[in-house]
Amino acid sequence: MASVALSEAEKVYIVHGVQEMGIGGGHLACFSSPRVWEAQGEKEDLRVDGRGCEDYRCVDVETDVVSNTSGSARVKLGHTDILVGVKAEMGTPKLEKPNEGYLEFFVDCSANATPEFEGRGGDDLGTEIANTLYRIFNNKSSVDLKSLCISPREHCWILYVDVLLLECGGNLFDAISIAVKAALFNTRIPRVRVLEDEEGSKDIELSDDPYDCIRLSVENVPCIVTLCKIGYRHVVDATLQEEACSLASLLVSVTSKGVVTCMRKVGKGSLDPESIFEMMETGKRVGKVLHTSLQNILHKEESLGTKRQKVGFLG
Amino acid sequence: MPGDHRRIRGPEESQPPQLYAADEEEAPAARDPTRLRPVYARAGLLSQAKGSAYLEAGGTKVLCAVSGPRQAEGGERGGGPAGAGGEAPAALRGRLLCDFRRAPFAGRRRRAPPGGGEERELALALQEALEPAVRLGRYPRAQLEVSALLLEDGGSALAAALTAAALALADAGVEMYDLVVGCGLSRAPGPAPTWLLDPTRLEEERAAAGLTVALMPVLNQVAGLLGSGEGGPTESWAEAVRLGLEGCQRLYPVLQQCLVRAARRRDAAAPL
Numbered sequence: 001m002a003s004v005a006l007s008e009a010e011k012v013y014i015v016h017g018v019q020e021m022g023i024g025g026g027h028l029a030c031f032s033s034p035r036v037w038e039a040q041g042e043k044e045d046l047r048v049d050g051r052g053c054e055d056y057r058c059v060d061v062e063t064d065v066v067s068n069t070s071g072s073a074r075v076k077l078g079h080t081d082i083l084v085g086v087k088a089e090m091g092t093p094k095l096e097k098p099n100e101g102y103l104e105f106f107v108d109c110s111a112n113a114t115p116e117f118e119g120r121g122g123d124d125l126g127t128e129i130a131n132t133l134y135r136i137f138n139n140k141s142s143v144d145l146k147s148l149c150i151s152p153r154e155h156c157w158i159l160y161v162d163v164l165l166l167e168c169g170g171n172l173f174d175a176i177s178i179a180v181k182a183a184l185f186n187t188r189i190p191r192v193r194v195l196e197d198e199e200g201s202k203d204i205e206l207s208d209d210p211y212d213c214i215r216l217s218v219e220n221v222p223c224i225v226t227l228c229k230i231g232y233r234h235v236v237d238a239t240l241q242e243e244a245c246s247l248a249s250l251l252v253s254v255t256s257k258g259v260v261t262c263m264r265k266v267g268k269g270s271l272d273p274e275s276i277f278e279m280m281e282t283g284k285r286v287g288k289v290l291h292t293s294l295q296n297i298l299h300k301e302e303s304l305g306t307k308r309q310k311v312g313f314l315g
Numbered sequence: 316m317p318g319d320h321r322r323i324r325g326p327e328e329s330q331p332p333q334l335y336a337a338d339e340e341e342a343p344a345a346r347d348p349t350r351l352r353p354v355y356a357r358a359g360l361l362s363q364a365k366g367s368a369y370l371e372a373g374g375t376k377v378l379c380a381v382s383g384p385r386q387a388e389g390g391e392r393g394g395g396p397a398g399a400g401g402e403a404p405a406a407l408r409g410r411l412l413c414d415f416r417r418a419p420f421a422g423r424r425r426r427a428p429p430g431g432g433e434e435r436e437l438a439l440a441l442q443e444a445l446e447p448a449v450r451l452g453r454y455p456r457a458q459l460e461v462s463a464l465l466l467e468d469g470g471s472a473l474a475a476a477l478t479a480a481a482l483a484l485a486d487a488g489v490e491m492y493d494l495v496v497g498c499g500l501s502r503a504p505g506p507a508p509t510w511l512l513d514p515t516r517l518e519e520e521r522a523a524a525g526l527t528v529a530l531m532p533v534l535n536q537v538a539g540l541l542g543s544g545e546g547g548p549t550e551s552w553a554e555a556v557r558l559g560l561e562g563c564q565r566l567y568p569v570l571q572q573c574l575v576r577a578a579r580r581r582d583a584a585a586p587l
Contacts, residue, residue: 095330131436135543139523248447250540260552262543263526270447270536273560280549 003116004240011245017046018053018242019231047235047242054286056237061178061297063186065312070159071187074312075179078239079169082176084183085162088190090204093149093156101148101156105133106163107176113168122165129163129176132224136177136253136262141220143184151194151202159187170240173251177224178294184221185298188213222253222261223290225283229271234279236286250279254287256295333424343517351498351513351562354569356478358486358577366487368573370479373515374469379479381487384409384457409454413441414462415476421468437473444477444497444529444539450490459489470515471499473527477539478570485574493531494570495538498562500526500555502544510555512562526552528559532567 006014047053057078066072069085076082094102107129109122116122137143148157161183163176191212195203228238228246235242238249247269253262260280265271271279301308352373361367364380371377387410415438419425441463449459461484463476477497485494501514501522510526511518519525524544531538537560542552 127432127435128439131432131439134432138543139545141545253543258548259545260547260549261545263540263552264542265443265537265540267443268446270531270534270538271540273535273537273556276537276540276556277553280553284549 004244006241006244010241014048014242014245015231017048018233018235049239051237053233053235054282056174056286056290057239059175059178061182061294061301062311063182063298063301065310070189071183071185073179073182073186075175075182077169077171077175077178077237079167080171080175081165081167081169082172082179083164083166084176084179085164086183086187087160087162088157088187089160090150090155090192091158093153097145098153099149100145101158102145103137103143103159103161105130105137105161107133107165108163109165109168113165117165117168125172126165129172132173132251132262132264133161133163133176133180135264136222136224139261141259142222142255142261143220144217147214147216148189150192150204154202155194155204157189159184159189168240170243171226171237173224173226174237177222177253178290181218181221181223181294182298184216185218187216189216220255220257220259222255222259223287223294224251224253224262225287225290226251226266227279227283229269229275229279232275234275234282236282250276250283252280252283252287254284254291256288256291258284258288260284331424343515343521346511348509348511349558349562351565352515354566356482356570356573358482358573359581364483364487366483366485366489368479368482368486370475370482372469372471372475372513374467375472375475376466376469377463377472377475377479378466379461379463379476379483381459381461381480381483381489383459383487384454384489385460387456387458407455409451409456410458411442411446411449411451412458412460413438413445413480414460415441415465416462417465417468417472421465437476440473440527440539440541441477441480444495445480445484447536447538448481448491448493448495448531449484450492453490459484459487468516470517470519471497471513471527473497473541474499474513474529477527477529478566482570482573486577493533493536494567495529496532496563496566496570497527497529497539498559498566500528500542500559500562502526502547502551502555504545508547508551510551510558512558526555526559528556528563530560530563532564 060076063073065074066085070088071086074083107126109117109126111118150156161180191207191214193205195205226249227234227236228249230246248267248271251264251266252260254260355371358368360369361380364382366381368379415434417430461480463480465472474497477495481495499514500510500512501519502508502510502524504523526542529539
């Protein structure tokens with residue numbers, strides 16, 4: 001993962017800001033130096049950029065940015081920039097699941113994100129993220145795969161979800177899951193009909209109207225919430241500096257109804273069992289709020305229709 | 316190994332007969348959800364590896380070998396601030412390279428050796444679970460190689476591999492804070508799902524969700540956690556984690572005995 005070199009003093013600064021200091025109120029009156037205000041700020045959860053422990057940075061989501069895809073989305077979360085393109089192609093269903101289509105994920109860590117990703121450097125991170133995405137979608141309720149079937153055992157829609165990491169500013173998993181959800185919401189799969197001749201040979205006919213398409217329901221698509229353990233508290237949406245101070249994080253994938261579909265511990269350190277339970281609860285709480293805001297924004301953007309001003313890469 | 320041309324694979328459009336075979340296996344028998352299968356563990360069995368361990372739990376058989384520490388490949392980076400306790404600075408700390416392989420005959424269907432994404436994901440899970448336990452700061456600029464080979468998959472393979480890898484590291488004399496014990500769980504689909512500890516292959520295949528927990532028993536710290544599927548609300552997952560941690564604690568004495576026996580065997584075999 002892209003990392004930033006922090007000195008010990010900077011780490012202490014971040015860790016103390018996140019934890020509570022618990023200094024007695026009476027003693028503070030004796031000191032008139034600026035330390036008084038610093039100590040008071042440290043009593044509440046205060047991060048370097050002024051956020052609370054459960055606050056996300058400002059997220060910019062825009063869909064339909066790439067015209068050649070069936071659906072696309074771009075998400076900017078602080079300094080993290082993700083571009084996701086979904087292409088729907090016809091193929092044969094998997095042997096064990098002949099009535100369903102499927103999703104294929106591919107993550108590319110571009111060398112623009114950090115110099116560490118040059119050449120093959122970003123491949124490991126890319127496979128890790130792709131495997132996590134496979135895991136969170138690996139259940140029956142996330143995406144309705146049966147709607148992707150055209151004719152059982154012969155044809156189905158395969159959705160190739162390609163994630164491009166343009167800039168790395170911490171908290172990659174969250175941003176990528178938001179972008180994937182937005183791109184799937186934006187995906188328009190052309191409607192096809194299967195015509196059967198008298199001889200029994202099948203023909204696939206595309207509908208004439210280019211706007212006649214099926215949309216996927218993203219009600220149950222989960223979003224990842226990464227909780228980083230800093231000191232003895234945990235924070236949501238860590239920046240690169242905060243990730244450098246944290247030894248272990250818990251990745252929880254939550255749907256809008258609060259159902260957890262995936263849990264994973266990331267990092268070199270270990271976690272206390274009690275903190276795991278606390279982090280799961282926080283993840284569920286934060287995840288629900290994230291889902292509602294994302295749904296609102298996506299519906300609002302959709303309702304603007306063709307009048308919407310496309311910002312794209314110029315904003 | 317490039318494509319296997321010696322076997323007769325049949326015509327282009329052929330499919331394996333298992334697809335059409337009737338599902339003659341009945342549903343797995345009802346059992347106590349907290350039962351752990353009896354475990355056979357032995358350390359120090361490979362002569363060529365620095366440390367090794369073999370673990371058998373039910374039908375799952377894992378063999379793990381550790382080699383090193385040897386000089387780390389990859390560029391040298393400058394030193395950073397030194398860690399506490401006189402350990403090497405962060406940039407010079409040792410590395411743990413884990414490799415997880417499935418034997419081609421391990422599962423029901425033959426899988427060619429480069430297993431693809433799944434093996435790399437499990438290798439990464441192994442590494443993330445073992446790193447908290449190993450004192451890598453004591454092996455500056457060195458790398459330790461841990462390779463786990465799954466000989467037969469009878470359920471909770473990753474948990475067995477984690478335990479075997481920790482035993483192998485201990486057998487190799489690598490400095491560790493604590494052993495890592497792994498435990499697998501799965502949740503059966505159905506109206507009243509319960510989490511089953513240490514599932515068999517049949518239970519795992521029919522499961523709606525699966526979870527693997529790795530615990531450091533003495534320190535009571537969770538070293539690794541990997542779970543996915545339709546697990547339900549967070550309370551259900553929390554219950555599963557608690558069940559898994561309890562299972563790990565119950566497994567610990569067996570592993571302690573295994574290491575003591577291996578040490579005695581090594582003493583007896585050493586020339587006086």
